[in-house]
Amino acid sequence: MSSEISELRESTVRTADGADLAVLQAGEAGRPVVLAVHGFASTAQANWVATGWVRALTEAGLGFLAFDLRGHGGSRAATPVGLTQLASDGLAVLDAVGVERAHWLGYSLGARLGLEAAQVEPDRLLSLVLGGIPGNDPTPERLTTLATEAGLLTDTLEAFARGLGPGGGVPPAPPAGLPTLVVVGDADDVAADAVSWAEARELPIRTLPGRTHANAVSARAFKEAAIEVMTSVSGPD
Amino acid sequence: MAERSFPLPDLGEGLIDATILEWLVTPGEYVERNAPLVELETTKSAIEIPSPMSVVKELHAAEGEVLEVGRPLVTFEVPDDQAGIVGTVPSGEEPPRRVKLSLPDD
Numbered sequence: 001m002s003s004e005i006s007e008l009r010e011s012t013v014r015t016a017d018g019a020d021l022a023v024l025q026a027g028e029a030g031r032p033v034v035l036a037v038h039g040f041a042s043t044a045q046a047n048w049v050a051t052g053w054v055r056a057l058t059e060a061g062l063g064f065l066a067f068d069l070r071g072h073g074g075s076r077a078a079t080p081v082g083l084t085q086l087a088s089d090g091l092a093v094l095d096a097v098g099v100e101r102a103h104w105l106g107y108s109l110g111a112r113l114g115l116e117a118a119q120v121e122p123d124r125l126l127s128l129v130l131g132g133i134p135g136n137d138p139t140p141e142r143l144t145t146l147a148t149e150a151g152l153l154t155d156t157l158e159a160f161a162r163g164l165g166p167g168g169g170v171p172p173a174p175p176a177g178l179p180t181l182v183v184v185g186d187a188d189d190v191a192a193d194a195v196s197w198a199e200a201r202e203l204p205i206r207t208l209p210g211r212t213h214a215n216a217v218s219a220r221a222f223k224e225a226a227i228e229v230m231t232s233v234s235g236p237d
Numbered sequence: 238m239a240e241r242s243f244p245l246p247d248l249g250e251g252l253i254d255a256t257i258l259e260w261l262v263t264p265g266e267y268v269e270r271n272a273p274l275v276e277l278e279t280t281k282s283a284i285e286i287p288s289p290m291s292v293v294k295e296l297h298a299a300e301g302e303v304l305e306v307g308r309p310l311v312t313f314e315v316p317d318d319q320a321g322i323v324g325t326v327p328s329g330e331e332p333p334r335r336v337k338l339s340l341p342d343d
Contacts, residue, residue, distance in 0.1 A: 042282075046281075046282050050282060050283075050284045050285070051282075051283055051284060051285055052273050052276075052284075052285030052287075055271075055272075055273070055287075056273075150281075151280075214278070214282065214283060215258055215276075215278045215283040216283075217283055218258065218276045218283035218284065218285050219258075219259070219276070220259065220261060220273070220276070
């Protein structure tokens, strides 16, 4: 494998309703693709690039694909939209780069969106890795409180949080037969109910000792567990 | 063999220190250049730093410890012919230019 850090390629994808999404890609063409979807108030760069996921995935023979959610990072479209539209944005990114099926790697809100995508177009997912997923959808107030505590709250994010809906819902189970893994830090107080949510649905769970919602995402054990699931699934066709 | 000190690099965004989350190498280990070296947590986020050199001599902070930017992070062992004319390099030198940090808002 190359000893150099994989070159990141930047592009923009315009959705059907005119939102411009900032997209990052790495890895050789023809590899099974991992669509990495970041959490609320984060970015593709902060959630996946700075944390070492690009190298981990590309070294495992996987392609890296990520985008900034609307109202986040380089995706400026601020119109608040719901979970279904945000999940469709991920599928639109796959369409734009010509990928029919991909592994969905999501963290927090990005994981929740993976479940939404699996409801809408289950055939397009090769596997689903759900990192730091709350077992109950957070309310907009909870999200804005978390962003405020992290010093990240903006008017755009506040509007985005309201657009997600009232919260309090329970994330749907993934479709039967879709390889799924839940990964969560055992000190994660944002997704403290992830384990009980996953156990009730008989999903495989990997807990990360001592990790919080903020620092579980870079954990080597998270990467290894995710890659094991992805590489055990047969290729894109 | 000579030794070369690698300090905790400037992490941008006005950050002055970081907590060692997990070492991804051990003393004596040969590390592929740019392979993961250490996981850090700042007040902003968790990050993974790649290794600028290959042979790890000593780690200067324990997991869970807070380290200030510029303080020694790792000492590497380098062949004498790569360590400069006098055979050693002062600690506290600038990080090698090819270390690539991928941080938000770069």
